[in-house]
Amino acid sequence: MGNYLTTQKAFRSLIASARSGNVRQAYIFEGIKGIGKYTTARIFANAIHCTGENKPCGVCPDCKKHIANTHSDLFVVGGGGQIKVEDIRQMNEELYIKPALSSRKICIVRNADNMNNDAQNALLKSFEEPPAYAVIILLSENIKNLLPTIRSRGNKVVFEPFSEKEISEYLLRQYPLKKDAIPFVSLYSGGVIGRATDILENEEFFETRNKMFRAIATLTGDRMSIFKLSEAFGAKGGKGAFENCDLYFDLFASFMRDVLAIKTGARVINQDMSALIEGFCAKVTSSSVLSIIERTAKVRSELNVSMKYELWIVNMLINCWEDINGKGSRS
Ligand SMILES: [Zn+2]
Numbered sequence: 001m002g003n004y005l006t007t008q009k010a011f012r013s014l015i016a017s018a019r020s021g022n023v024r025q026a027y028i029f030e031g032i033k034g035i036g037k038y039t040t041a042r043i044f045a046n047a048i049h050c051t052g053e054n055k056p057c058g059v060c061p062d063c064k065k066h067i068a069n070t071h072s073d074l075f076v077v078g079g080g081g082q083i084k085v086e087d088i089r090q091m092n093e094e095l096y097i098k099p100a101l102s103s104r105k106i107c108i109v110r111n112a113d114n115m116n117n118d119a120q121n122a123l124l125k126s127f128e129e130p131p132a133y134a135v136i137i138l139l140s141e142n143i144k145n146l147l148p149t150i151r152s153r154g155n156k157v158v159f160e161p162f163s164e165k166e167i168s169e170y171l172l173r174q175y176p177l178k179k180d181a182i183p184f185v186s187l188y189s190g191g192v193i194g195r196a197t198d199i200l201e202n203e204e205f206f207e208t209r210n211k212m213f214r215a216i217a218t219l220t221g222d223r224m225s226i227f228k229l230s231e232a233f234g235a236k237g238g239k240g241a242f243e244n245c246d247l248y249f250d251l252f253a254s255f256m257r258d259v260l261a262i263k264t265g266a267r268v269i270n271q272d273m274s275a276l277i278e279g280f281c282a283k284v285t286s287s288s289v290l291s292i293i294e295r296t297a298k299v300r301s302e303l304n305v306s307m308k309y310e311l312w313i314v315n316m317l318i319n320c321w322e323d324i325n326g327k328g329s330r331s
Pocket residue numbers: 049050051052055056057058059060061062063
């Protein structure tokens with residue numbers, strides 16, 4: 001269970017606290033998407049409820065319910081789009097019903113960053129003064145998205161990326177048939193296991209990367225390139241584009257990162273496409289690339305499901321094009 005996580009410091013310390021019975025009541029798990037926050041929260045909850053020896057033992061009645069995803073003392077909120085105040089109110093109601101099977105009622109809030117202000121305010125009271133039997137775990141990609149009052153009440157657990165070696169060893173065990181792609185994937189994933197497995201399970205990854213990189217390379221040309229690139233961002237795909245946008249932004253960032261790597265003599269990740277990246281690199285300045293990296297990261301962090309995806313992407317790319325070609329070139 002969760003074998004790749006066992007080298008992760010956050011995971012080990014949480015399981016140790018569950019085993020010693022030294023569990024706090026309010027946690028905030030912080031780390032980027034795909035790093036293992038939810039998996040860890042689930043195994044942690046299981047270990048807390050487990051009545052066996054080596055928690056989580058996997059065989060006691062509580063463990064069996066956890067594995068079947070039917071344990072009634074675990075409640076999970078979020079995971080999709082915005083978390084509304086009604087979702088948190090429902091969780092609060094659930095929280096004040098005593099645990100039925102064990103001594104702990106555990107609530108996990110996935111993507112806690114997606115709570116609007118009303119939802120966070122509704123959470124505040126239960127997070128500050130939970131019932132004695134309650135454990136609340138918020139999962140956040142960036143705790144700056146949470147109200148200061150919530151931030152200050154939670155025990156923060158930070159999830160660090162894995163080393164390239166750890167990821168590559170894990171992937172070789174799990175995906176022996178894809179061993180040719182593993183050196184690249186281990187490096188590209190930046191230590192984020194979810195990103196690595198997503199690539200290996202996505203048949204179209206390399207085709208999507210090819211399309212994205214070729215479109216980026218045209219940004220040094222005329223303004224039509226903006227529209228070509230917006231297509232690579234799925235901006236004409238209608239629904240579904242936002243759901244896939246992590247992949248597009250990751251690819252875009254990886255290309256720009258490699259441009260800077262070439263400029264500074266560091267290691268290029270997308271080795272197999274280095275000729276294309278070098279061609280682009282020769283035509284742009286470091287400062288324009290830095291500006292593009294900053295700009296796209298900002299848009300990425302602000303984008304959400306309720307916004308007009310296509311509009312934001314096209315706007316962002318117009319600005320990127322101007323970073324390279326200058327505003328004066330606007331025709
Ligand atoms: Zn057990």
